[in-house]
Amino acid sequence: MGDRHDRVLSRMLLALGLTIGAPAAVLAVDGETLYKQKICHTCHGDRPSEPILPLYPKLSGQSSEYLLQQMKDIRDGKRTNGLSAAMKAVVGSVTDEEFEIISNWLSTL
Numbered sequence: 665m666g667d668r669h670d671r672v673l674s675r676m677l678l679a680l681g682l683t684i685g686a687p688a689a690v691l692a693v694d695g696e697t698l699y700k701q702k703i704c705h706t707c708h709g710d711r712p713s714e715p716i717l718p719l720y721p722k723l724s725g726q727s728s729e730y731l732l733q734q735m736k737d738i739r740d741g742k743r744t745n746g747l748s749a750a751m752k753a754v755v756g757s758v759t760d761e762e763f764e765i766i767s768n769w770l771s772t773l
Contacts, residue, residue, distance in 0.1 A: 695769020698762050703754060712770055720747070724773035731767035736760065 699705060699712070704723075709715045712724040723731065737743035739755045755763075 695765045695767075695772075698766050699769065702758055702762065702766070704766065707751075712773055723770045726771060728764075728767040728771035731770055732763055735763045735767065739763075 704712075707716055707720045708723050709720075713722050715722060734743065735755055735758070738748045738751050739758065741752065758766075
């Protein structure tokens with residue numbers, strides 16, 4: 665029921681956002697989609713508060729500014745600690761706009 669409920673809720677939020685012009689609802693749906701398309705969930709978990717291993721950071725609830733900067737720093741080679749080398753290969757093709765959408769969505773969880 666959880667996945668079906670989540671999909672229904674996402675569609676309702678998207679429809680509501682399009683109806684009343686609430687960009688946050690649209691960003692939330694797009695952020696979740698991008699999070700999965702860019703394979704973030706393979707390490708950080710389907711629920712960003714539950715990474716697949718304890719050594720991976722929990723992404724939900726962080727500030728969007730912090731998340732955005734960390735993702736860009738890893739992609740651009742400015743952050744090289746921890747598992748950033750492995751993540752660099754994953755985020756290499758992610759655009760700044762996509763990072764922003766994902767970080768905004770994660771900050772709402």
